[in-house]
Amino acid sequence: FAQTTPSFKDVPANSTIFSAVEYLKARGIMQGYQDGTFKADNKVVRAEAVKLIVASIATAEELQQYTTTGYTDVAADAWYLPYVEYASKKAGIIDGPPKATAFKGGDPVLKAQFFKMFFLANNIDAKGMYSEIKLPLSMDVVDSNAWYYPFMRYGIASSMTMVGEDGKLSPDRELTRGDIAMLLYRYYMYVDGRRTQALLSEAESE
Numbered sequence: 001f002a003q004t005t006p007s008f009k010d011v012p013a014n015s016t017i018f019s020a021v022e023y024l025k026a027r028g029i030m031q032g033y034q035d036g037t038f039k040a041d042n043k044v045v046r047a048e049a050v051k052l053i054v055a056s057i058a059t060a061e062e063l064q065q066y067t068t069t070g071y072t073d074v075a076a077d078a079w080y081l082p083y084v085e086y087a088s089k090k091a092g093i094i095d096g097p098p099k100a101t102a103f104k105g106g107d108p109v110l111k112a113q114f115f116k117m118f119f120l121a122n123n124i125d126a127k128g129m130y131s132e133i134k135l136p137l138s139m140d141v142v143d144s145n146a147w148y149y150p151f152m153r154y155g156i157a158s159s160m161t162m163v164g165e166d167g168k169l170s171p172d173r174e175l176t177r178g179d180i181a182m183l184l185y186r187y188y189m190y191v192d193g194r195r196t197q198a199l200l201s202e203a204e205s206e
Contacts, residue, residue: 008038015040017178020185029056030181040178047080047105049114052180053121054083054091062086070097073104080105093120112148112171114180115155118187126154139167155183158190 006012011021021038024030030052032038044052054063066085074081084103088096094103094117119126127150134144141152148171155161156169160183163169173179 008032008036010037011040017181020181023185023188024181029184030177038177040176040181042177043108044175044177044180045105046103046107046109046113047078047084049109049117049175049180050087050094050105051080051083053093053117054086057091057121058083058086062090071101071103073102078105087117087121091121093117108174110171111161111169111173111175111179112151114175114183115151115160115171116148118184119151119154124154126150129154130157138163138169141169141171158187160186160190 006018007022007025011018015021017040021030021040025032063082063086066082066089068076069081069085071084074084078084084094084105087094094100115126130153131150133153136142137149137152137156141149143149152161152169152171156163161169175183
């Protein structure tokens with residue numbers, strides 16, 4: 001991808017996210033805007049994150065089956081309703097009514113939330129894998145009983161993320177489009193068996 005012409009005018013070939021964005025675009029995972037931009041710094045809200053994850057595992061026919069919702073804050077004509085309902089009822093990656101009555105689709109998606117939804121959607125047993133590891137992962141991920149601990153642990157194991165220079169994993173970080181592009185790119189590189197030193201170094205320099 002380093003040899004291709006940039007697909008987005010705001011992601012030049014020398015950008016740190018260039019390879020990730022081009023890779024994901026080529027596979028139809030992430031797209032840009034009509035004005036030819038990618039808007040890497042835009043915060044991603046929960047509705048957008050759920051669509052991004054569900055769109056990769058659900059067919060159009062499956063999504064058409066979901067026309068109503070039990071969430072009190074999801075309008076009947078909301079563009080993301082089918083994705084949210086699929087995520088709740090079919091994929092089980094988010095809590096639905098009656099356990100959760102509000103979806104909060106306009107809230108920024110947090111790093112730990114995205115990891116949990118993405119891993120569950122891809123049938124990754126983050127809680128079971130590397131379960132022998134219970135030590136603190138970083139300054140801000142210490143409690144192995146915290147709900148996000150296994151997801152952050154697998155995130156490290158798959159080279160999606162690493163502890164930053166500040167000693168933190170930042171599970172509560174509000175993700176941008178650029179952040180998600182890099183996380184997904186690293187995951188697919190890992191799945192493709194490309195967990196190389198280059199990938200590890202790239203994660204370290206996040």
